[in-house]
Amino acid sequence: MDKFRIIFQFLQSNQESFMNGICGIMALVSAQMYSAFDFNCPCLPRYNLVYGLGILLVPPFILFLLGFVLNNNVSVLSEEWRRPRGQRGKDPAVLRYMFCSMAQRATVAPVVWLSVTLLDGKCITCAFCTAVPVEALGNASRPGLSPGEMERVLARIPCKDIYDGQELIANELAVRYLRCISQALGWCFVLLMTTLAFLVRSLRPCFTQAAFLKSRYWSHYIDIERKLFDETCAEHARSFAKVCIQQFFEGMSTDLAAARCHSPRKAPADAGEAAEKLLGITDQGTMNTALKSWHRCKPPLHLHPPALPSSNGWAGEKQSPTPPPVPRKEMAAYYSRV
Amino acid sequence: MDRFRMIFQYFQSNSESVMNGICGLLALASVKIYTSFDFSCPCLPQYNMAYGLGVMFVPPIALFLCGLIFNRQSLVMLEEWRRPQGHRRKDLAVIRYMCSSIMQRAMLAPVVWIVVTLLDGKCLICALSGSVDPEKFVGFANTSTVQMQQLLAKVPCKDDELMRNNTSRKAVSRYLRCWSQALGWSILLILIVAVFLARWLSPCFNQATILQARHWSNYIDIEQKIFEETCCEHSRLFAHKCILHFFESMQREVKLHSFSLPRKGERAEGEEDLLQGIADQDQVNKLLKMWYYEKPPLDI
Numbered sequence: 221m222d223k224f225r226i227i228f229q230f231l232q233s234n235q236e237s238f239m240n241g242i243c244g245i246m247a248l249v250s251a252q253m254y255s256a257f258d259f260n261c262p263c264l265p266r267y268n269l270v271y272g273l274g275i276l277l278v279p280p281f282i283l284f285l286l287g288f289v290l291n292n293n294v295s296v297l298s299e300e301w302r303r304p305r306g307q308r309g310k311d312p313a314v315l316r317y318m319f320c321s322m323a324q325r326a327t328v329a330p331v332v333w334l335s336v337t338l339l340d341g342k343c344i345t346c347a348f349c350t351a352v353p354v355e356a357l358g359n360a361s362r363p364g365l366s367p368g369e370m371e372r373v374l375a376r377i378p379c380k381d382i383y384d385g386q387e388l389i390a391n392e393l394a395v396r397y398l399r400c401i402s403q404a405l406g407w408c409f410v411l412l413m414t415t416l417a418f419l420v421r422s423l424r425p426c427f428t429q430a431a432f433l434k435s436r437y438w439s440h441y442i443d444i445e446r447k448l449f450d451e452t453c454a455e456h457a458r459s460f461a462k463v464c465i466q467q468f469f470e471g472m473s474t475d476l477a478a479a480r481c482h483s484p485r486k487a488p489a490d491a492g493e494a495a496e497k498l499l500g501i502t503d504q505g506t507m508n509t510a511l512k513s514w515h516r517c518k519p520p521l522h523l524h525p526p527a528l529p530s531s532n533g534w535a536g537e538k539q540s541p542t543p544p545p546v547p548r549k550e551m552a553a554y555y556s557r558v
Numbered sequence: 559m560d561r562f563r564m565i566f567q568y569f570q571s572n573s574e575s576v577m578n579g580i581c582g583l584l585a586l587a588s589v590k591i592y593t594s595f596d597f598s599c600p601c602l603p604q605y606n607m608a609y610g611l612g613v614m615f616v617p618p619i620a621l622f623l624c625g626l627i628f629n630r631q632s633l634v635m636l637e638e639w640r641r642p643q644g645h646r647r648k649d650l651a652v653i654r655y656m657c658s659s660i661m662q663r664a665m666l667a668p669v670v671w672i673v674v675t676l677l678d679g680k681c682l683i684c685a686l687s688g689s690v691d692p693e694k695f696v697g698f699a700n701t702s703t704v705q706m707q708q709l710l711a712k713v714p715c716k717d718d719e720l721m722r723n724n725t726s727r728k729a730v731s732r733y734l735r736c737w738s739q740a741l742g743w744s745i746l747l748i749l750i751v752a753v754f755l756a757r758w759l760s761p762c763f764n765q766a767t768i769l770q771a772r773h774w775s776n777y778i779d780i781e782q783k784i785f786e787e788t789c790c791e792h793s794r795l796f797a798h799k800c801i802l803h804f805f806e807s808m809q810r811e812v813k814l815h816s817f818s819l820p821r822k823g824e825r826a827e828g829e830e831d832l833l834q835g836i837a838d839q840d841q842v843n844k845l846l847k848m849w850y851y852e853k854p855p856l857d858i
Contacts (some may be wrong), residue, residue: 306852339595357602392717400600400609407616414623421627427637435829437789444790445797449849459833460842521839537721 239325242290247331251542256528261346261378263422265371268378272347276337287326293318296443316440317435331413338406342378348398349377356443357397358389405413462522466499468519471512473500573779577663584667599684599714603707606714610685614675618668625664634662634779654779655771669749676742679735680714686737687713690730697726703817757760796856804854808823808845809835 262271282557297318300310336342350371352358365373365388373385377394385391424432479499501507600609626632633663635656638648675681712718713730721727760768811837836842 239570255846303853307855308853309692339594341598392715393653396598396600396715397602397605399596399598400602402603403598403611404609411616411620414627418623418627422634422636426640429637429640435654435836437793440790441793441797445800448794448797449801451845452805456833456836456842460837463837464835472768481570485681505621 239293241292243325243328245288245291246287247284247332250329250333252277253279254333254340259342259346263344263376263379263382265350265368268349268375272343274344276334276343276347280333283329283333284326286321291322291325295323296446299446300442303461311438312437313431313435314438317432318439335410335413336408338402338409341402344405345395346378346400347395348401350374352377352389352394352397354389357393359387372485397465402536402537405471441478457462461523463523464519467479467523468514469499469501469510471519472506472513476506476509562615573776577629577631581625581663581666584621584625584628585670588617588667588671591669592678597680597684599680601718603688603711606688606711606717607685610681614616614672614681614685617760620672620823621667621671622664625667626660629660629663631656631775631779634782635660637782638778649774651767651771651773652774655768656775658777659775673742673746675765676738676745679738682738682741683731683734684714687711687730688732692733694733695726695729697724769848799855802855805836805845806846807854808841812836812841
């Protein structure tokens with residue numbers, strides 16, 4: 221129990237920094253993903269917009285959902301939300317606090333993706349190259365170009381090697397213009413997000429500090445309680461399994477002794493712990509039978525009281541309220557065949 | 559308890575160095591962001607100034623706000639400022655001290671950005687290329703106003719077809735870069751002298767007040783950390799007791815319904831305790847169902 225307690229204390233005192241670490245790693249992953257991604261603008265009139273905006277908006281949505289998935293507290297929150305009321309009241313403030321803190325951490329990676337995308341400029345250049353103001357920047361008076369033709373020519377701006385509208389508007393000029401707009405949008409977005417984060421963080425102590433302390437305590441409590449319950453159940457399961465298996469081996473050895481008409485072998489007094497651990501199974505045949513029996517016919521999940529001193533190991537069974545274990549009888553029949 | 563004491567001692571001795579570390583990391587991050595940022599001046603008369611000055615001043619504001627957000631002490635200071643008086647007096651000198659130390663640390667990354675920008679020169683060349691006096695440069699002296707504005711606006715773009723081999727462009731570019739770097743070095747020098755003077759002369763003024771303010775600001779910080787740690791420890795113990803009570807009540811129910819004698823025997827005492835009298839698949843299922851449908855009240 222001590223070991224678990226120390227680990228839980230460490231996790232709890234560092235839970236916030238653990239979550240912040242995951243959040244930072246996801247932000248780095250999103251920046252890395254963007255730089256590894258091979259952006260290929262299609263350079264066709266309607267496809268450009270879809271492709272550019274798709275690359276701009278779809279990955280952040282995926283990263284946002286991934287942020288929720290990777291957060292351990294999602295299941296805690298949904299469990300607390302859906303549980304029946306029972307003897308314990310539900311506090312909506314606690315649920316709100318948990319949801320807000322998870323949402324805040326999940327928005328970091330999408331914001332990083334959007335900022336990096338806008339500051340790089342390729343997406344906006346691809347998406348809006350057909351919207352470049354040719355009258356202001358180029359020679360719109362060039363004859364013989366219908367609007368559809370002009371759109372087709374402008375759509376090729378991001379693809380320098382196939383661009384054929386140099387007389388209409390210089391490629392570098394258009395790209396510089398679009399990138400300037402994109403970077404301006406990017407920096408404004410970054411500034412807006414940091415201002416929002418700053419306001420959210422600094423307005424809280426000014427208005428709702430007491431409620432915040434309460435919600436934080438109870439959300440930590442719910443998390444710890446769940447972990448401790450899981451840990452207690454695991455320990456219980458360990459003890460349950462240990463006793464169940466012990467009883468299985470005891471049952472085996474008494475059954476075998478009964479089948480062979482031998483009295484149960486008593487280990488000599490000075491053999492010590494090793495003899496006890498052998499559980500009465502001391503030869504290859506018996507061990508193989510025990511293993512086969514474990515596979516074919518696992519014992520029921522019911523721990524009967526310890527055996528009374530008689531050769532029949534099932535005398536104590538009468539005391540239990542559950543039905544007698546039918547599988548044991550099959551096992552005995554198997555031995556009689558042997 | 560020993561482990562907690564060690565952690566608290568660590569925090570106490572290193573709270574300042576943790577904050578200095580964060581501040582340094584943010585400064586390095588600002589240099590890295592600048593070098594990886596692909597600066598591309600639009601080279602258009604109306605847009606140059608906005609772009610150049612925007613890139614020079616908007617990221618420092620964002621970096622300053624980031625410096626405030628990542629600094630734990632800013633929250634502590636705000637809480638101390640806004641708390642009701644209660645039984646504890648509020649000392650404005652402590653709040654002022656905390657505020658000034660937070661601001662100083664948050665100013666480092668923006669200053670680094672501005673200095674790096676100026677020393678590199680691209681921003682100022684982009685922003686001010688349209689505002690140079692064309693008479694100084696041979697290539698621009700004889701053109702009409704509008705055309706001259708357009709030409710000057712294209713100075714930051716080396717690869718533009720009009721500007722590719724223009725020596726006057728290089729002259730304007732060098733001129734502006736010289737001014738930019740001079741400005742950058744001057745700002746750096748002034749700041750370092752100011753910091754130097756502040757550190758050297760501060761012991762001459764109000765040293766006792768500063769020592770007091772620093773002690774109490776450290777105290778408030780540590781008190782809050784210890785409060786959070788104690789709350790965590792308390793909630794862990796609370797949960798532990800709550801779960802034990804729950805298992806005990808389940809054990810009582812099982813004993814009530816099974817009419818069996820209390821089991822004592824060859825099983826070790828420890829195992830019996832751990833099993834809590836729940837030794838059956840149905841009993842375990844019932845316990846888990848009860849845990850979900852009817853969590854015990856928060857009242858031990």
